[in-house]
Amino acid sequence: MIRASASNRRAILTRLGSMLVLLAAWQAAAQAAGSRMLPTPLTVAAFIGRESARGDLWTNVGITLARVGVSFVLAMVLGVLLGVALGRSKRLNTLLDTPLLAMLNTPALVITVLAYVWVGLNESAAILAVVLNKLPNVAVILREGARDLDPGLEEMARTYRFDRRSWVAHVLVPQLQPYVVAAARSGLSLAWKIVLVIELLGRPNGVGFAINYYFVQSTDVAAILGYSIVFMSVMIAIDILLLQRLEAHVRRWR
Amino acid sequence: MSAAVDEMSGSDAVLTVEIARKVYHPASAEPVEAVRDLAFAIRPGEIACLIGPSGAGKTTTLRILLGLDADYDGSIVPDPRASETGPGMVFQEPRLLPWRTVEQNVRLAMPRPQRGRDLDGLFAHLGLAPWRGRYPGALSLGMQRRVALARALANDPRLLVLDEPFVSLDDAAAASLRGLVVDTVDRLGMSVLMVTHNVAEAIAVADRLLLLSPRPASLVATIPLDRPRPQRDRAWADATRQDLAQRFPGVIAE
Numbered sequence: 001m002i003r004a005s006a007s008n009r010r011a012i013l014t015r016l017g018s019m020l021v022l023l024a025a026w027q028a029a030a031q032a033a034g035s036r037m038l039p040t041p042l043t044v045a046a047f048i049g050r051e052s053a054r055g056d057l058w059t060n061v062g063i064t065l066a067r068v069g070v071s072f073v074l075a076m077v078l079g080v081l082l083g084v085a086l087g088r089s090k091r092l093n094t095l096l097d098t099p100l101l102a103m104l105n106t107p108a109l110v111i112t113v114l115a116y117v118w119v120g121l122n123e124s125a126a127i128l129a130v131v132l133n134k135l136p137n138v139a140v141i142l143r144e145g146a147r148d149l150d151p152g153l154e155e156m157a158r159t160y161r162f163d164r165r166s167w168v169a170h171v172l173v174p175q176l177q178p179y180v181v182a183a184a185r186s187g188l189s190l191a192w193k194i195v196l197v198i199e200l201l202g203r204p205n206g207v208g209f210a211i212n213y214y215f216v217q218s219t220d221v222a223a224i225l226g227y228s229i230v231f232m233s234v235m236i237a238i239d240i241l242l243l244q245r246l247e248a249h250v251r252r253w254r
Numbered sequence: 255m256s257a258a259v260d261e262m263s264g265s266d267a268v269l270t271v272e273i274a275r276k277v278y279h280p281a282s283a284e285p286v287e288a289v290r291d292l293a294f295a296i297r298p299g300e301i302a303c304l305i306g307p308s309g310a311g312k313t314t315t316l317r318i319l320l321g322l323d324a325d326y327d328g329s330i331v332p333d334p335r336a337s338e339t340g341p342g343m344v345f346q347e348p349r350l351l352p353w354r355t356v357e358q359n360v361r362l363a364m365p366r367p368q369r370g371r372d373l374d375g376l377f378a379h380l381g382l383a384p385w386r387g388r389y390p391g392a393l394s395l396g397m398q399r400r401v402a403l404a405r406a407l408a409n410d411p412r413l414l415v416l417d418e419p420f421v422s423l424d425d426a427a428a429a430s431l432r433g434l435v436v437d438t439v440d441r442l443g444m445s446v447l448m449v450t451h452n453v454a455e456a457i458a459v460a461d462r463l464l465l466l467s468p469r470p471a472s473l474v475a476t477i478p479l480d481r482p483r484p485q486r487d488r489a490w491a492d493a494t495r496q497d498l499a500q501r502f503p504g505v506i507a508e
Binding site for chain 1: 321338343347353354363365405
């Protein structure tokens with residue numbers, strides 16, 4: 001235990017060290033450039049302070065977070081269901097494999113623009129666009145998971161007459177969990193990147209809107225960096241506090 | 255083909271197997287006939303050992319009588335696909351759910367209304383009491399097989415089916431598990447069908463040997479072993495084995 005906590009402390013120190021080096025490099029580069037196009041860390045921090053005092057920062061971050069949350073949950077639920085169905089039914093997979101490939105290879109921008117054009121410049125179109133962008137990735141990952149189910153455990157479950165509920169809860173879901181967590185972790189970062197594009201193109205609020213606003217109005221790089229740093233930090237916090245713990249919980253039996 | 259079945263007034267048999275034909279159709283190869291005219295019955299309270307060369311169709315036969323494979327000509331009585339609980343099955347690989355505890359593994363294999371039953375006696379008898387809350391990954395193979403045995407016994411089946419249950423265990427672990435099986439069966443009065451390629455093991459525990467031919471599997475002979483188990487010494491076992499090897503050179507090696 002003592003050894004473990006010592007190596008933990010070293011890992012944390014290493015991470016902090018790398019962040020400090022990054023900050024120092026940024027500071028040095030900004031000083032050398034002496035330009036508004038590359039503000040110093042302190043300038044960005046000052047912007048974050050001002051913007052958050054006015055309340056705009058947290059409103060925009062909150063709105064974007066809500067969009068990410070809703071579309072992430074929708075895409076995960078639908079993607080998991082679709083992926084499992086594809087992995088378990090050969091016919092369905094043959095039927096939907098090509099459309100899925102097409103969607104995987106359609107640029108996020110195209111899906112977004114089409115959603116706004118066809119559904120209208122509203123919240124539903126924004127959510128729909130994120131879901132359509134993310135769903136194919138989730139489905140493909142879960143399809144692998146559903147194909148990798150242990151046939152020995154299937155036979156065991158049939159021999160012992162597991163009812164549907166027991167089979168789902170104790171045989172199927174535990175085998176899919178690592179795939180769901182993998183899809184969630186890669187999907188969350190994907191979702192927020194797409195949400196920003198969608199806000200930039202057609203929403204009157206959110207982090208994407210704010211970045212676009214400061215860019216068009218004054219090419220305020222401090223604002224752009226400030227917003228992305230805050231939002232990145234929120235997403236990293238969610239990953240560490242929620243998803244990584246979930247992953248550890250899922251793997252506890254190993 | 256039902257001579258082997260008629261011989262014992264079929265009706266009081268715990269299990270009657272009559273497989274006229276089982277053919278596999280691999281996607282890109284000639285069809286393989288795995289079983290032809292295989293018929294036998296298991297009597298109440300007996301330990302029968304199915305012995306045959308590897309690749310003879312023993313596993314195929316097991317899968318059919320467990321109801322895992324319906325694609326064959328013949329019949330199994332009682333029909334495993336119609337009955338509510340099947341025989342207690344111990345697979346060669348323990349096939350435990352690694353993400354559930356020892357106790358959960360046993361209870362999940364029981365019909366839902368009985369899952370709350372008191373299993374203290376069963377766990378104590380199999381020496382599993384200290385391991386009830388552990389995950390299978392923390393147990394040795396020998397202990398995992400015990401858990402699989404506990405799972406098979408939990409439903410009080412009339413028939414226990416064991417597929418190579420002592421393979422890849424060291425001598426001590428194999429002997430202790432063998433003792434447990436024989437002891438349990440004698441105590442509870444259930445029948446056992448054990449599949450093995452280990453002749454010495456079969457001679458040590460069986461009331462009757464069922465000898466299988468190479469593929470396509472059919473019954474070559476049934477050999478009753480009348481000597482009570484405690485009196486089966488080394489000399490008797492060696493003599494029995496040599497006698498069998500002479501009479502059935504294709505099935506039993508010296």
